[in-house]
Amino acid sequence: MPRAAEPGEEPDGSAGEKNGENGENGEDREAAEAGNAVDAPESGGDGEDEAPAADAPADASAGDEKPDSGDGGTVHLRVSGEESGAKAKADSGDRGTTQLRARAEEPNAKPDAKGEDTDTDAATDDEPAPRVDQPTSVLRLPPGDTAGDTAEDAPPEGDTKADDGSDDGSDEDTKEPDREPDREPDKESDDEPAPRVDQPTSVLRLPPGDTAGDTAGDTAGDALPEKRSAGPADPRVAPPPPPLEPPAPSPESTAVPLRPADPPRPTAAPDEEPRDPLALLAALTNKPAPPPTPLRTLLRRVKIWTPLVVLLLIVIAVAQWFRPLPEPSLELTAAPTFTFDGEAPSVPWPAEGQAALEVEGLGSFGSSGEQEPVPIASVAKVMTAYVILQEHPMGEDEDGAAIPVDQLAEDEAGLADTDNESTVLVEAGSTITQREALQAIMIPSANNVARLLARWDSDSQEAFVEKMNAAAADLGMDDTTYTDPSGLDETTVSTAEDQVLLAKAAMDDPVFRQIARMPSYEDSQGNVHGNWNGLVPVNGVVGIKTGTSTAAGGNLMFAAHQQVGDDTRLIVGAVLDQGPDPRDNSILVQALTMGDQLIRFAQGQLTAETVIGEGEVVGHVDDGLGGRTPVVVTEEVRAVGWAGLEVSLRLNAPEDGVPGSADAGAEVGTLTVGDGPDGVTVPLALGEPLGEPGLGDRLLRIL
Secondary structure: OOOOOOOOOOOOOHHHHHHHHHOOOHHHHHHHHHHHHHHHHHOOOOOOOOOOHHHHHHHHHHHHHOOOOOOOOEEEEEEEOOOOOOOOOOOOOOOEOOOEOOOOOOOOOOOOOOOOOOOOOOOOOOOOOOOOEEEEEEEEOOOOOOHHHHHHHOOOOOOOOOOOOOEOOOOOOOOOOOOOOOOOOOOOOOOOOOOOOOOOEEEEEOOOOOOHHHHHHHHHHHHOOOOOOOOOOOOOOOOOOOOOOOOOOOOOOOOOOOOOOOOOOOOOOOOOOOOOHHHHHHHHOOOOOOOOOHHHHHHHHHHHHHHHHHHHHHHHHHHHHHOOOOOOEEEEOOOOEEEOOOOOOOOOOOOOOEEEEEEOOOEEEEEEOOOOOEEOHHHHHHHHHHHHHHHOOOOOOOOOOEEEOOHHHHHHOOHHHHOOOOOOOOOOOOEEEHHHHHHHHHOOOOHHHHHHHHHHHHOOHHHHHHHHHHHHHHOOOOOOEOOOOOOOOOOOEEOHHHHHHHHHHHOOOHHHHHHHOOOEEEOOOOOEEEOOOOOOOHHHEEEEEEEEEOOOEEEEEEEEEEEEOOEEEEEEEEEEEEOOOOOOOOHHHHHHHHHHHHHHHHHHHOEEEEEEOOOOEEEEEEOOOOOEEEEEEOOOEEEEEOOOOEEEEEEEOOOOOOOOOEOOOOEEEEEEEOOOOOOEEEEEEEOOOEOOOOHHHHHHOOO
16 A cells, blocks of 8 residues: 655655665665665765755655564664764675764754754864774664664764665674775775674663664764754654663773773883782782781791792702711820829939930930030931931841942041041951941941941932931931031030930831940951940840040930830930049040939839720710710720829721721720830720711711
8 A cells, every 4th residue: 555755755756766776675775765865965065964854754664664573673773983974885795784873962953054064063074083883782662663763863974875785674784984094084985895894782672652763863872973964853753761771982992892801900110119929910810919917928938938948958968968978087085194103203314414314105204404415426326327227228137238448438447546536447449238337337436437338328428417417307306416427526416305316216227226236246357346335235225326525525325125014115315415434534434324324213113004994985986977986995004104104195097097887896996005106005996886877967967
């Protein structure tokens, strides 16, 4: 049935003809007519959009042909946030889409006389505003309202073109305006359709009586203040209801997110101090950092430093475990000295000159007189024999090297008659053994043979004298000077204490001891020579050497043995610068007398006492890490001394070192009582099993 023309619509259906030229589907002709009515005023006036009011009712009638079967028609509206003057291009191959624009104007605003919009804020084609996409709303219309009402209130968009197909009321094929910056905003292009951009869709259900046009107009008007053409007020359109959704986003927003936006991540300003790590972690995880308290600060430091401390302890433990163990050592726990009972005895020292008396390995009785260097005469030959044996050692059953006799040695043999020197006869061109030469200088005190040995050893007497002084320095004889090998020179001087040092060193050589204790010997020519020391071998005297001269007086270096229990002790001493004997006016007899007196005194003072009993703990083995294993003596320790004498005790480790582990009773060293090599020595044994350090000792050691 033909319908009557709405007010403002031409009776002959010219509007439908216009729509039919651009549409392919006849069912959407009236909808296309509404779209053409918006796009028609492209060439009017100064470029502003114009929309004749007469076409608005025609658009409203188009909605009557497609009523909603339910509670009202549903119209899909896409609200664009573009400013006035933005162009929307429709794809020529897709269905027509009606894009509505709303602005915040009165619905019944009137255009001016020229059909131009009086809005002073409308955008021109020359200055297009930036587009802002808005969410698309799906409005459900009540029965009786039409899509045309919605289209009537929607503002015409000057550059919007309908596609060749008819509009079916959906926004599935809605095209997004062309965004290429080099394309003019007002220029239409059918060859280059704009890419479509889908927008989020919201469904609004309107109360009965409202139209999609009213809703779209109000929504678009609230969203974007764009320019639209004013038309006559539709009496059927009811006032817009209150908005059912929050106000549309501002033009600066490009899209409404489908889910809440993530909170902004905190960033530090360039000049801001670095934030606390825990506070930053809390900000990144959307959890506020707890307020700082002393307890939280302490716990945080514990959490941070505990792994580091544990790692450090592990490294230290590994290093301590593989660290080499220290060498075990013997430590003395008994008293380091032992003093014999009684008061120290009074020594019968010579009335003149100087003297010194000592028991080797035990200690000294002291000395008498001022220990100043004095001439020592033939006592100097002890150093000559000592140097020869050091330079040319020989065994106890050996004769040593063959020494050629030069003419000077033969000639000096005659000095015995002219200068009253002590000499022996030797023939030039012959040889004498090293043993015979040593016997000649020690027993009859031959000066010519002493000088012969010096030339044989060092090619000159001066070079040999240098060796004599070097040996004296090594022995600590600080007050001794040698100027000749025989001691005839008055410049060869020494002290009694220095000569005791030399006596102990010389008596350590077995060949020297053999020769010094001989009362006489027979040379290679068959001549027998007696020892000037008349004390040998009486009363245990075993040497050593006499020396007399007008400048030196009577001198004697002596040595004697004393048996104390199972121990034999060596007594050594020296008497220097003795005057003539009152009985026979002999300086040698006086020296021998004083020497014999000192020997007998020392022999009478020596006694033995028990220092440590068998099995007594005297020390321990120290493993270097705090472990100590006790050590005991395996037999009774008896020391030889005299009243008031103080002797020392010391522990001696084996040559290959103290073992790291051993069973109880194993020998681990010796105990020595007394000084020097002649001290009393007994074995030491472990009182308990000796084991290596444990795990705790290894890990907790410091050094």
